[in-house]
Amino acid sequence: MTRPARLALKAFVWFVCLAPLALLAYRAWTDDLGANPISFITNTLGDWTLRILLASLAMTPLRIVFGLSWPIALRRLLGLFAFAYVCLHFAVWSVLDFFFDWPRMWADIVKRPYITMGMLALLSLLPLAATSTAGMIRRLGARNWTRLHRLAYVAAVCAVVHYLWLAKVGVKEPYWYAVALVVLLGVRGWEWSRRMTRRRRARAETTTPRVGSRAENPLS
Amino acid sequence: MLIRHAPRFTASEITDPNLYLSRRELISRAAALALAPSLSSAATPATPALQALSATRNAAFSLSETPTKFEAATTYNNFYEFGVNKDDPSRLGHTLRPRPWTVQVDGFVNKPKTFDIDELIRLFPLEERVYSLRCVEAWSMVIPWIGFPLASLLKRVEPTGQAKFVEFTTLLDPNQFPAQKPGFFGFSSLDWPYVEGLRLDEATHPLTLLTVGMYGKVLPNQNGAPVRVVIPWKYGFKSAKSIVRIRLVSEQPRTAWEKAAPQEYGFYSNVNPAVSHPRWSQADERRIGEFRRRPTLPFNGYADQVASLYAGMDLKKHY
Numbered sequence: 001m002t003r004p005a006r007l008a009l010k011a012f013v014w015f016v017c018l019a020p021l022a023l024l025a026y027r028a029w030t031d032d033l034g035a036n037p038i039s040f041i042t043n044t045l046g047d048w049t050l051r052i053l054l055a056s057l058a059m060t061p062l063r064i065v066f067g068l069s070w071p072i073a074l075r076r077l078l079g080l081f082a083f084a085y086v087c088l089h090f091a092v093w094s095v096l097d098f099f100f101d102w103p104r105m106w107a108d109i110v111k112r113p114y115i116t117m118g119m120l121a122l123l124s125l126l127p128l129a130a131t132s133t134a135g136m137i138r139r140l141g142a143r144n145w146t147r148l149h150r151l152a153y154v155a156a157v158c159a160v161v162h163y164l165w166l167a168k169v170g171v172k173e174p175y176w177y178a179v180a181l182v183v184l185l186g187v188r189g190w191e192w193s194r195r196m197t198r199r200r201r202a203r204a205e206t207t208t209p210r211v212g213s214r215a216e217n218p219l220s
Numbered sequence: 221m222l223i224r225h226a227p228r229f230t231a232s233e234i235t236d237p238n239l240y241l242s243r244r245e246l247i248s249r250a251a252a253l254a255l256a257p258s259l260s261s262a263a264t265p266a267t268p269a270l271q272a273l274s275a276t277r278n279a280a281f282s283l284s285e286t287p288t289k290f291e292a293a294t295t296y297n298n299f300y301e302f303g304v305n306k307d308d309p310s311r312l313g314h315t316l317r318p319r320p321w322t323v324q325v326d327g328f329v330n331k332p333k334t335f336d337i338d339e340l341i342r343l344f345p346l347e348e349r350v351y352s353l354r355c356v357e358a359w360s361m362v363i364p365w366i367g368f369p370l371a372s373l374l375k376r377v378e379p380t381g382q383a384k385f386v387e388f389t390t391l392l393d394p395n396q397f398p399a400q401k402p403g404f405f406g407f408s409s410l411d412w413p414y415v416e417g418l419r420l421d422e423a424t425h426p427l428t429l430l431t432v433g434m435y436g437k438v439l440p441n442q443n444g445a446p447v448r449v450v451i452p453w454k455y456g457f458k459s460a461k462s463i464v465r466i467r468l469v470s471e472q473p474r475t476a477w478e479k480a481a482p483q484e485y486g487f488y489s490n491v492n493p494a495v496s497h498p499r500w501s502q503a504d505e506r507r508i509g510e511f512r513r514r515p516t517l518p519f520n521g522y523a524d525q526v527a528s529l530y531a532g533m534d535l536k537k538h539y
Contacts, residue, residue, distance in 0.1 A: 036506065108500075172403075
């Protein structure tokens with residue numbers, strides 16, 4: 001992929017990820033946030049956190065299934081946007097919703113499983129955002145860095161469970177996110193098991209004598 | 221000699237009445253559309269013009285707080301028959317037809333009767349009462365309701381000694397309530413029709429209001445037209461909307477929410493800051509239109525009037 005094409009792609013991601021914020025700001029400006037604005041803002045930011053987080057986790061499966069390489073270039077950008085949205089989501093909860101009532105919020109984090117899950121998702125994204133620079137990759141070493149960034153899976157699972165557990169009876173959206181996550185993790189699982197069998201087969205071929213080939217050639 | 225005639229038509233040839241009725245409806249709607257092109261769906265406001273309803277303010281039963289904005293009270297609703305989102309009832313409420321409407325009052329009563337809604341509205345003097353409404357989802361509103369005590373109606377039908385509970389049933393009609401149609405894989409949010417219930421002493425408490433209007437007008441569809449009940453010391457979902465039947469029974473009714481999630485929504489569901497919903501705290505609430513949360517009061521502030529109904533009961537167990 002050419003450099004201008006990659007830039008255009010990134011610009012597109014910036015636009016798509018910032019558009020919901022711009023729309024939210026516009027609706028706030030025109031007093032169009034509904035009867036319960038704080039709840040509306042919190043829910044909108046939560047929705048977009050989840051969407052962008054799942055989009056970032058969809059990049060590797062796109063490469064696996066369709067053999068595309070450009071999605072990988074967008075992974076970090078999407079991940080950082082997901083982190084930005086979850087920070088805003090948390091800020092609205094702690095400032096607008098509970099107005100710095102830390103004891104009350106702490107009680108909810110400990111006592112309400114869906115809030116515990118939400119906090120876990122936020123906390124697991126924190127080290128990922130902190131180590132997102134090229135310098136940090138170098139400092140950690142590619143192997144450690146890759147291992148650390150598997151926390152993205154933990155974050156996504158916690159985020160989806162957070163939504164499943166907070167939604168009331170009859171709300172279907174969290175199930176769609178759960179299905180999407182299962183598909184995305186399923187593609188990775190499938191790829192992983194394929195790689196494992198290939199590796200096992202390769203090892204078997206190099207270490208054991210080929211019984212079959214000898215049988216084919218009884219005179220050797 | 222017996223002469224057998226072949227039947228002039230078979231049962232299968234008879235048009236299903238639902239079919240020709242819906243055809244009639246289609247024609248009349250098409251006609252209405254042709255006559256009033258300005259009333260296309262895009263131009264229909266969230267709440268169409270509502271008929272005014274006059275009532276005398278009952279000051280003794282009214283809060284002195286400023287009511288929530290009408291706009292908020294009619295666009296932020298939980299009415300699962302239209303969908304689970306807060307804006308579904310106001311967006312989709314136009315499918316409900318609150319006239320003609322009847323309310324069947326029966327069960328363990330000496331004088332069972334089916335009331336026409338317009339008869340019901342004229343049966344007793346209408347009062348306006350400003351109540352606070354506390355939703356189980358930790359938000360609240362202040363609403364000027366119009367209605368009369370349910371006790372008046374119950375007295376008229378004369379409950380017998382066997383009547384211990386009152387069961388309310390909401391209209392079951394997927395043509396008027398779109399969310400009553402089963403969705404994907406037969407998925408449905410609740411087991412329709414919506415059923416709610418009260419103990420007889422709760423139902424006859426003077427605060428329990430059979431409600432036909434709000435804000436000086438008849439009830440908008442999204443708020444439970446044409447008749448609902450309002451029980452201000454209980455979470456909002458106890459206050460059944462669009463009621464077609466009020467039945468006096470001897471056993472505690474199984475309510476729609478008890479069936480859906482018994483560990484979360486008990487039969488009593490009195491507003492109680494000391495008993496959390498399993499998933500969130502009920503200690504405080506956001507009054508719609510206000511910024512800071514405010515503490516939730518026991519029995520939603522009506523403890524003086526109703527706490528005695530539950531004397532000796534463990535309200536943590538009977539949540």
